[in-house]
Amino acid sequence: MLQGFKEFITRGNVIDLAVAVVIGAAFTAVVNAIVGGLINPLIGLLFNAESLNTAAIVQIGSAKFTFGAVLGAIISFLAVALVVYLVFVLPMNKYRERQEAKIAAGEPTDEPPSETQLLEQIRDLLAEQRGAASGRHTDEV
Template sequence: MLQGFKEFITRGNVIDLAVAVVIGAAFTAVVGSIVDGLVNPLIGLLFNADSLNTAMILQIGNAKFTFGAVLAAIITFLAVALVVYLVFVLPMNKYREHQAAKIAAGEPTDEPPTETQLLEQIRDLLAEQRGVQQGRHTD
């Protein structure tokens, strides 16, 4: 059981995922502070409040509805999603399109061949060797 856990935890994709989560959390903190420190106060000016978090508060009895805080959370989420898209997703999509165009044009790519491609190359080389060896026997 411990050996299986050790293999699972040392797999490359698990470590990559852990790194991505840590970087994502730090990245979210940076974008969140930009939204909290710049965007929310600017929007708060429209509502004559310190920030968006303190704007649009509705109090009915003891219940306090903070619509501004909800709107601030939505803005933070959209800002993080936009930056992630522009920094990570869009460049990766462009890279994949570029690689697909290279493959379609028959140019060599930066990516290593897949296992299937390697096996096909080995098969073709072995068939070629057999053909050459059979040609020698008939001479």
């Protein structure tokens, strides 16, 4: 049981996920500060309010609808999504495209071969050895 747990914890993807969660939490604080300190006040000016939380409030009877707070949450989400796309997704996609272009052109890449590629190479080498061994055997007979 402990061996299985040790293997699970030492897998690269678990550690990568933990790092991503920690960085994501810290990054969220930065984006929230930008949205709360810059974007919300600018939009609040349009609604003549201090912030989006106090903007566009509609009260019907005893129900109070805070459309400004919803708009602020949507803007915050879009800001986080945009920054994540520009900082992480777009550069990674460009990197992968360059690597695939290198592979297609037959150039050596910076990445080691995948397990599948290594297994294919081993298969091809074994097939060559079998072919060479069977060819030598028929020459001797």
